[in-house]
Each structure stands twice: as structure tokens, then as C-alpha cells.
Amino acid sequence: MNHRFLNIVGLAAAMAFAGGCSTNKSVLDAKAPLPATTKAAKPTGAVPAWAPKKYKFNPSRTREHDLLHTTLRVSFDWQQQYLNGLAELTLKPYFYPQNQLVLDAKGMDIHSVYLMKGYDGTALKYKYDGQKLTIDLGKTYTRDEEYKIEISYTAKPNELAVGGSDAITEDKGLYFINPLGENPDKPQQIWTQGETEASSAWFPTIDAPNERMTQDTYITIDPKYTTLSNGAFVYSRQNADGTKTDYWKQEKPHAPYLAMLAIGEFAVVEDSWRDIEVNYYVEPEYEKTAKKVFGNTPEMMEFFSQKLGVDYPWPKYAQVVVRDFVSGAMENTSASTFMEDLQLNERELLDKSWDGIIAHELFHQWFGDLVTTESWANLPLNEAFANYSEYLWAEHKYGADEAAYLQLDELGQYLDEAETKREPLIRYYYKDREDMFDSHSYAKGGRVLHMLRKLVGDDAWWASLNLYLTRNKYTEVEVAELRMAFEDVTGKDLMWFFDQWFMKPGHPELIVSQSYNKGQLQLYVRQVQDTTYAPVYRLPLQVAVWSGGKKQLHPIVVDKAEQTFTFDVASQPQLVLFDAEQQLLGVVEHEKTEDELLFQFQHANQLAPKLKALAELQEQATRPQVQAIYKEALQDDFWMVRSTAINILSRLKEGQVALLEPAIRKMAVDDKKGSVRAEAILALAGWGGEKYQAVFNRAMQDSSYQVAAAGILAYAGTGAQDVKQKLAQFDKEENEEIVLALATYYAVQAGPEKYDWFMTKMKKAGGSELYYLLQSFGAYLAGNSQTNTPEAIAMLADLAQNHSLYYVRGSAYQALMVMSEKPEVQQLMQQIKANEKDERLLEMYVY
Structure with missing residues (x-):
């Protein structure tokens, strides 16, 4: 199961166009995660909001x-x-x-229950x-006696009480x-x-x-x-x-x-791996592009089969895209199901790749389907591996930077969740089994597996996974069986690793400082996490030291609350990089000078230190030597470095980036990555869009939907007299990014003439698009009281009561609140609240 699609980035729904353009650049490109810094310590004696909760014990089913x-x-x-x-x-x-x-x-x-003997x-x-259906078997059976029960029944799913989670709605x-x-x-x-x-x-x-x-x-x-x-x-x-x-x-x-x-009227696009059928089931409209979305599947099957030493274990592999799916995807044995977002036209393919989610569900065919967690408490044995497969595939297919970007994203997701929730990865004490589908089981779990891989080495990693799969195939497992597979291969006692990372909550929070005197570098490391809830960690890692232009690696083991490490270094270090492999799941605070950060960007040659240096240098971004680094970043081979540099520079005033503005203006037109072009366009819009009208006008015609949507937002912010005319040419466009960009503008600048546009788009939209569209529609209704029609009220009420996605129901309810002065709307909202079963929504609802 993949729930990453639920980490929805915010749309600038409240964007004000009157008198200027306030841009939210997360509308159009991927999140740019940066390594976090240590949060302020909690008051002594206070129970932190994230403290693990003690719920009832949840064992595996007897x-x-x-x-x-x-x-x-x-x-x-x-x-x-x-x-x-x-x-x-x-x-x-x-x-x-x-x-x-x-x-x-x-x-x-x-309707009936029969004991069958042949046809009788x-x-x-x-x-x-x-x-529960409790059947009296009519006699006592022993473990050597098989029997057959035939049950005639009618399933009525819509009459069930609604449950679910953030991952499975x-x-x-x-x-x-x-x-x-x-x-x-x-x-x-x-x-x-x-x-x-x-x-x-x-x-x-x-x-x-x-x-x-x-x-x-x-x-x-x-x-x-x-x-x-x-x-x-x-x-x-x-x-x-x-x-x-x-x-x-x-x-x-x-x-x-x-x-x-x-079941549906699907087009079946045929493919194969070795002698196994690999088919893609899509709506006929997407038959011609299905292989461009899913076409790396056979290569993934070969890659994973070779690396694991266990061939794909099922007789076929099918992938089907359905409407209104209640999650991102699901790893049903030999037949994974995907949300409709994976159906892309040729133009959308320029901006999007779904390889991550495709790899995720495929890897589940081994980890989850061939070998299955024995209880939901052990869910990371399914999900952490599927999560980590995304890294493995990106590393193999697209290189170290793409893989590192995924890992930074995972770290950011986990640390965000850790602000309010810290539980063991393997947790038998939970309120509801659906609570297991969180950023612990997915993001933290994947990062922990990466540390295990670094600890034992690649050969031992793959050999251990082979043993785990072959020893436990077609059975259910708990985490001890994973540990024993690694111990049996490596000969190492790994109880300490599994105990601190799988069985304990939290993560290490480190403060690192250094001093240099007479040929010796001293590195001071303090573990400052709250040890009421988290352990003092044992952390084998490496420290990289650059001195005289040369790099040396020093392996260390951090295993005390306070520790000092001493290294012989011939001259004053130019840079000390703690955790040289950037494999640690945790928070590291290590203050560096401006010169060290400049050196780090140019010499660390890894994504995380480069992005960290750019982030730390932003307060000095007006200084010439720092701007020289940002100029390098704008020319970096990896798109996320370029995008991050633009994002940081966009926060400065136009006059402060005069030397870099021409480069960004050029990137808005010809950067090879659509999301970077979009980032550059929004940066120009923030510096006073009027003089860039020609750039924005060109962007609206860009082959990339992301760039065109950025152009729409940017051109709208110029206040040009022909804005409404320019935007109207896109009114029939169905692409989500274009629709949401238009909705952002129409929410605050359009009149009754766009009522039908909103109604039509909402009837066609699904999932996250509908969620954001409803937010814009609520703002539109607030500014156009004459459009508060019975038709609009009825549509919102229907969505708020009947849509399968809880967050869409909530967004529709919020839109209704705009009209809550109407007695009939108040009555509807009371009815919606009375019928809603989802606690996440009931906490929000006011009536």
C-alpha cells in the first residue's frame, strides 16, 4: 500500500491578485526537503506532545x-x-x-450455510x-481433518459504517x-x-x-x-x-x-517479463500512453529478481488503474491497483513519473505478498521494504542524486510527523490498526533499512534478504525473523540495532561542535534527545575531514550521551562533515562558518550537504561570495539544486539579486526541467511581474503543464488589462494544474460568469484536485453571493455526505460554511455532522 499521494502540497487558494501577485511556489513543483535542525528542548518535567501513547496490546490473530x-x-x-x-x-x-x-x-x-461432501x-x-458468522460444525474436527463450508450471501458494502485512515480513506x-x-x-x-x-x-x-x-x-x-x-x-x-x-x-x-x-471497460496493454505476462489495465483514452507510464515494470522485475536472488514469484503481474480509489495503490497478489492519477496524456508525461509508486507495489509482491507480516503491529516488514524499493530503483535507474532526494523527502516526512507522534516501528500498542499506516511504517522504516544496509554492507544486505525470503516464503513473519536472517548471514549480533531502531520510539538528536589545535581535530558529540522516551543511540558512522584540499574518512561509533573524538589532521580543516555517507535518520546540529559552508557546497559532492549549505547561507545571500555559490547552484546538473537556489533567491528583493536575475529569467524559458522553469517564473512574478509579461505569456504556451500553470498565475498577477481574456483560453483545459491555477484566480477575481465553469470542473474532478477546487469554490462563493444557488448547495451537500474520500467531504463542508447564514444550509450542516462517522472530520465540524 502506498499513501504518499496523501502528502498533498498546498495550493495558493487564498492568493490575492489585487495590486500584485503573492505566489506560493509549492503549487507547481515537488517539495524541496532540507535537513532539519534541532528543536528547542522541552521544559523539564513536561510531557511532550509526541510522547508515545499506551493503548491496549494488539497481538496477532489466534x-x-x-x-x-x-x-x-x-x-x-x-x-x-x-x-x-x-x-x-x-x-x-x-x-x-x-x-x-x-x-x-x-x-x-x-442466506445459507452448508457442510459439503462432494455435491451434497x-x-x-x-x-x-x-x-462475525459463527457456525456450528455439527461435530468435532481434528487437525488432520479437512472440511468444506458453502455460504450463500449478499454483500452490501454501502450499508457498512465508514472507517479508514489517512492512508486508506x-x-x-x-x-x-x-x-x-x-x-x-x-x-x-x-x-x-x-x-x-x-x-x-x-x-x-x-x-x-x-x-x-x-x-x-x-x-x-x-x-x-x-x-x-x-x-x-x-x-x-x-x-x-x-x-x-x-x-x-x-x-x-x-x-x-x-x-x-x-471490473470495467479497460484497455489491456500487453507487456512481458521473461515468460510472464505483464499487463496494464487503463481506460481506453489512455491506451497509447499506458506503456510510457508503466513500461519500466519489466526492467524493475528483472532488477529486483536479480538483486534478491528470488525471481518474481507469481504467474502474472497486472496493474490496473481505477477511479476514486481509496488509497494511492494496493499490492494485491499478482494484480496491483492504482489511483487514477497514473493515467497521463502525452503532455502530462513531460512533468510526471510514477516509477516510485510502481516500484513500491511491485516490491510488495515479495515483501508483503510472498512473505507477509503476521500482525499489523509488524507492518513495517511490508511497508518499510516497499518504501525502500523506491530508493533502490531510483539509485539503479536515475542515479545517486535522485535517490538522495527521495531519502531527504522521507526524512522530512518522518520528522514532520515526529513533532506530534513518536512510536516504535514495531508497535503492539496502538489504538486502531489503521494508525500503523503512517510515516513511521513508511518513511522512517525505509530510512532504517538504509542504515541497516550501510551497517552490514551491500553483499550481506542482499544475501540476508535472500535468506529472509527463501526461509519464510508463503508464511507470516515478525521482526525477529528479519533480524535472525541478517545475523545468520553476517555472524553479527544485531539485537542492539533492531532494539533501538525497531522497538524504541524517537530518533537521535545530536549537537556536534569542533576545535582544532596543533595538528589535532577534536569533535564533540552530544545526544540531546529526551531519554525518558528514546535510548542513547549506538551510531556507527563516518566523519569526513577536508584539509589542504584533501579528504579523509574517519569511522567512529557514537554510543554515549557525550563523547569526544580526536583525529590527527595536518592543517586547519576546511570542512568537517559529520555522517559522511548521509545515512543517519536523525537531526544533527553542526554550526559552520560561511567559508565552511561555501566549501561544503563545492566539495561535499552529495545532495543533502549541498542543499544544507544553500539553506544555511540564505541569510548571507546578498554577499558577493555567497551569490557566486548560488550562481553555481543555478547551473547545477541536478534539478533540485537549481530549484532550491531559485526558491531561496526568490525571497530576496529584486535589487538584491540583480546579478543573478538574468540567469533566472533565462531559466524560466529554457531550463530542461519543467518544474525548474515553473519555479523561475514564480520567482520573477514575485519581483514585479509587469516587466516579465512576455516571459509569462510565453510560459502559458509551454509544453509543460506545470510551466503553463505557473505562467497563468504569474500573468494574472501583472494586472494586465487582458488577463481575463488570456486566461479564458484555458477554460476548457482538463489538466489538474491548469484547472487549479485558474480556480485560484477566479476564486477572488471572477464574477457570476464563472459559476458554470466551477460547477462543471467540480463534477469532473476527483481526489486531491476536487479537494483544492472546493477550497477555491468556497472563496468564490464568499465573493459572489448571487451564486449561492440551491444547485451549488445541493452539490456541496452531496459531496460532504457521500464522497468516498474524507478530506473531500471535509472540503465540501467548509465550502458550505460560506453560506451558513442560510437556515437551510445550517440544517444541512447539522445533518452532515450527525451522519458523519469519521472522527477526523467531527473534530472540525462546528454544527
């Missing part, structure tokens, strides 16, 4: 029965949004004799409470998209989402990650639809009633939460 096989025969009622199912489950007691079977079955009508069935007594398991075909801009689809325990909302099962089953799935549907499920496609049979039945067979065991189906 295994009373072993679910061996599931056969599903399903058909659908589009009108009522029901699944009609017949499930045949083959089981046996796990160890102890059993005379009763308890299955997870959420929100169903149970004996009715069994059962009890059902809407969540709903948990009703089965989703009908545009079921009656009433929305001409949205296809009719059916798809499932099983993680964490939502597969039991569409078929009765033992819905726990430590269970495994093989599976046959028979899907009966209108022949116009294409189906997808786990395993190999066996056949499609035409039925007498005009329907067809597609049969998919999953012969190798996997966890029930990984079961899936997807």
Missing part, C-alpha cells in the same frame, strides 16, 4: 482454524450496489480440535451479528463507481480494496494477515466488461442469459486481504 482454499462465485446488482456470492471454504483445525468456526463477514445477508450439502446451524471493501451510469464523465467500475481487514466485506473469510489461502474466483458480469483478479486467467464462458463468467485461479497461497477483483 489461529484456531487454517483456511486452505476459497472458491468464490460472484455476480453483481448495480442498481442496489450488492454483490451476490457463493463462497466455498476449505479448512481444518490449526492444532486443537474444533467444533465451531467463526468467520469475518461484515454487513452481509447470510448438509445445512449447518449458525449465528450472525453483522460482523475507506474500509468498505467493495466499491461500485458510477453504478447507474448517470455521470457521463466517469466510467462504470467495480473494484475491491482488502487492506487492512476489509476483504470480509465482500466474502466470508478469516480476515487476518497471518492467514493464507489458495483461491478460485468466478466473476459473472456483462460481456462488455473486462475483469481482473489474482493469479492466472483460466477461461471466459458465455452464459445462456447473455452474461459471461471469467475464471481466475490463484494456485499459491496468500493472505485474504490481498484478494482482489476489478
